[in-house]
Amino acid sequence: MQTITTIEGLRAVLAPLRARLKSVGLVPTMGYLHVGHMELVRRARAENDIVVASIFVNPLQFGAGEDLTRYPRDLPRDQRMLEEGGVDFVFAPGVSDIYPRPMVTVVDVPALGAELEGAVRHGHFSGVCTVVTKLFNIVGPDRAYFGEKDFQQLTIIRRMVEDLAQGVEVVGVATVREADGLACSSRNVYLNAEQRAAAVIVPKALDEAERIIRAGETSSRAVEDGVRAFIATEPLANAEIVALRHPETLTEVEEIGPGPVLLLLFVRIGSTKLLDNRIIGQKEQNSAKVA
Numbered sequence: 049m050q051t052i053t054t055i056e057g058l059r060a061v062l063a064p065l066r067a068r069l070k071s072v073g074l075v076p077t078m079g080y081l082h083v084g085h086m087e088l089v090r091r092a093r094a095e096n097d098i099v100v101a102s103i104f105v106n107p108l109q110f111g112a113g114e115d116l117t118r119y120p121r122d123l124p125r126d127q128r129m130l131e132e133g134g135v136d137f138v139f140a141p142g143v144s145d146i147y148p149r150p151m152v153t154v155v156d157v158p159a160l161g162a163e164l165e166g167a168v169r170h171g172h173f174s175g176v177c178t179v180v181t182k183l184f185n186i187v188g189p190d191r192a193y194f195g196e197k198d199f200q201q202l203t204i205i206r207r208m209v210e211d212l213a214q215g216v217e218v219v220g221v222a223t224v225r226e227a228d229g230l231a232c233s234s235r236n237v238y239l240n241a242e243q244r245a246a247a248v249i250v251p252k253a254l255d256e257a258e259r260i261i262r263a264g265e266t267s268s269r270a271v272e273d274g275v276r277a278f279i280a281t282e283p284l285a286n287a288e289i290v291a292l293r294h295p296e297t298l299t300e301v302e303e304i305g306p307g308p309v310l311l312l313l314f315v316r317i318g319s320t321k322l323l324d325n326r327i328i329g330q331k332e333q334n335s336a337k338v339a
């Protein structure tokens with residue numbers, strides 16, 4: 049495995065390999081890796097000749113007052129994990145490599161990117177789309193791997209790739225969970241013991257939504273209210289987003305019909321944001337894998 053910190057360096061090693069018609073899989077991350085990231089790596093390793101994992105805490109997707117400076121980082125540990133996972137190239141650029149000058153060009157997703165998590169984190173999805181586009185342009189992957197835990201992000205990236213004909217196959221990977229059901233996330237390290245115990249309310253709220261729907265409730269509003277009330281039973285949890293949406297378009301659903309619906313949750317415990325989601329109403333769930 050090689051670690052490369054410059055755009056030119058990465059292009060130089062990939063060009064001759066690409067010339068030999070090797071397929072390239074890209075796993076974009078912000079580092080501080082966990083088993084969820086490693087599931088993306090495992091899929092990429094299984095489906096491509098060459099696997100590139102990027103580690104870049106992207107300032108463009110953090111708003112003022114967010115955790116950019118304290119975001120957890122441990123490059124040596126990440127490198128060891130990626131080497132064990134069979135990654136060929138770790139791309140770990142500095143901010144000045146990706147943004148040598150202030151950007152005057154960005155990729156924006158005005159409608160989809162302004163609601164749900166985008167309504168809480170203004171400009172976040174423009175920052176994500178801009179850096180992902182830049183990573184696609186640098187690496188030139190055939191496939192790129194993203195987690196379903198960040199469901200809105202995955203939906204937006206799929207749409208961006210389609211709208212801009214970026215020619216990358218976007219692969220969504222099921223959420224990997226801790227033993228008690230909490231979705232693995234780099235930010236889970238922010239939780240103290242009491243908050244960590246309280247965080248289990250998030251996956252339990254997905255179960256509660258499923259229970260309410262399976263009991264016959266067809267009003268989205270009633271399901272959302274029921275889930276909010278359930279989350280409110282945990283005093284440390286603050287439900288910022290509880291939304292039933294169409295699983296492909298993320299459009300609002302008023303009445304729940306026979307087709308699947310997506311429940312999106314954004315819950316804060318202290319200042320830590322926890323995301324989770326579940327598609328309800330289909331046999332296979334999108335969050336079955338346990339770490």
Ligand SMILES: Nc1ncnc2c1ncn2[C@@H]1O[C@H](COP(=O)(O)OP(=O)(O)OP(=O)(O)O)[C@@H](O)[C@H]1O
Nearest residue numbers: 077078079084194195197198223224232233234235
């Ligand atoms: N538990 C998980 N299962 C599967 N994929 C995941 C999981 N957690 C993160 N990912 C995916 O890994 C990729 C990189 O995510 P990122 O580095 O932001 O990690 P994260 O754990 O989501 O961090 P954060 O706590 O900042 O949200 C994203 O595509 C994300 O959806």
Ligand SMILES: CC(C)(CO)[C@@H](O)C(=O)[O-]
Nearest residue numbers: 076077078106176179198
């Ligand atoms: C896709 C991504 C690596 C872009 O910075 C980030 O949003 C993430 O880790 O999910």
Ligand code: BAL
Nearest residue numbers: 078109110172198201
């Ligand atoms: N995993 C999504 C990246 C972010 O929260 O900024």
